[in-house]
Amino acid sequence: QVQLVESGGGLVKPGGSLRLSCAASGFTFSDYYMSWIRQAPGKGLEWVSYISSSGSTIYYADSVKGRFTISRDNAKNSLYLQMNSLRAEDTAVYYCAREGPGLSFDIWGQGTMVTVSS
């Protein structure tokens, strides 16, 4: 079945780094644009970053620009988010999501928790 599975979350100190991964299955990963979206504890959803199917076009939210890097490996059906210079306000569940019709997000992973704390 169509599935996205995130991994790589955990506890990290302020200023530290973490790399998230998202493994895709059940669909042709290389055909789809992908995004990372996060949700702070008890809060709403915030789009973080987008990458086109080939990886040639990338966008970031202002809140993470210059600190986070999105990438993908279509041969491995995988999406990544390299997070550097982490701050307490980056604490959230991070979801990878597939772009769907009308620039919506039609498939979501289960999320991986990132906690930034000393």
Added chain:
Amino acid sequence: EIVLTQSPGTLSLSPGERATLSCRASQSVSSSYLAWYQQKPGQAPRLLIYGASSRATGIPDRFSGSGSGTDFTLTISRLEPEDFAVYYCQQYGSSPAWTFGQGTKVEIK
């Protein structure tokens, strides 16, 4: 950046009742790029509606979306027990950026 404001913050209703959720944008949004999601505790969001009024695959027809410009509505015609959840609207606009509303919680009265 386009800001989406959802109202009410919480909607207290009984099963079988009709739910009407509002999403207002700070500037005009293309209807093609307005979506609605449902999220239950501990779960990822689920796409309900895209293009303001098109139901996603597998979504029951009690869910409907409408609206244009700056005002959009998600209607649940008859609430089922499994519909009690938080609902988010989302738009794609310039920057480029995707933004979400702050959510409306539909709770059991």
